[in-house]
Amino acid sequence: MDYSKYIKNVPDFPVEGIQFKDITPLIGNGKAFKACIDEFSDFAREKKATKIVGPDARGFIVGAPVAYALELPFIPIRKPGKLPRDTFDYDYDLEYGSNSLSMHKDAIEQGDRVIITDDLLATGGTLEATIKLVEEAGGQVVGLTFIIELLELKGRERVGKYPIKVLLKY
């Protein structure tokens, strides 16, 4: 499927100079959204994933349906103060600004084969933080999936060695 017609480019959002890729038309089209999740699910199945991880908030939109499709656990990565029990935490830099992410300590176990899902691979800051949290808990990251990769920002180089499934590159 040609997903590109479901992505809207929004100039200067959220700040001047950023060409924001709006995925809401894609998730707002039943057939396109299903095709996207099916591609990610096939990839996760091939990698023999045991858990699907997605960062707050758009990572929930792609990760939770993949978990549902494969009847696997979905593990949310959240901003600090949102998860109610003991967490691992990680601070990192964003494309614009900085952030911190948390994961419940009991969410991932030694031996878990983890797919990390998100809508966008930009600088890779969020992704790197998520990988660190999963690996700190003893999980093995067996693959990464994104709707969009922004090639100029070189997120792929930042994290390197993991198998990646991407639907659209800009």
Place this chain on the structure above:
Amino acid sequence: MDYSKYIKNVPDFPVEGIQFKDITPLIGNGKAFKACIDEFSDFAREKKATKIVGPDARGFIVGAPVAYALELPFIPIRKPGKLPRDTFDYDYDLEYGSNSLSMHKDAIEQGDRVIITDDLLATGGTLEATIKLVEEAGGQVVGLTFIIELLELKGRERVGKYPIKVLLKY
């Protein structure tokens, strides 16, 4: 399925006196998560839904898989400043604090039959805001689904007339 064993009660989170219902063990169990989404999907199918709406952020975890299961559009309701194009906005009071929510103006059209999904029905503030946004855009709310309803907080009375599907009541 007895979902209650997958809900952890966390006292005094996020503030003293609140008994927080943690759904992460439920979404962290593949079979329980699938059963939950299948129940919501059956309900949405019965109501002849054309779009699934979920508020940021845990509403994405339940809403996006229901949209995927039914091959329907998923419409995210977000905090201000997150959606890049023209939005309808609504301010409201929370169980603790206040909030504002936004929806893309072109997300819902006249005649759309909308199911609103979220993890928790508490005071109904978030729900009421979401209903207002959908109806302002010309959509018809044909049903509401929640994993948990907190009966003491009377959210159901606040919104009243809509068909509701709830898995657990406390």
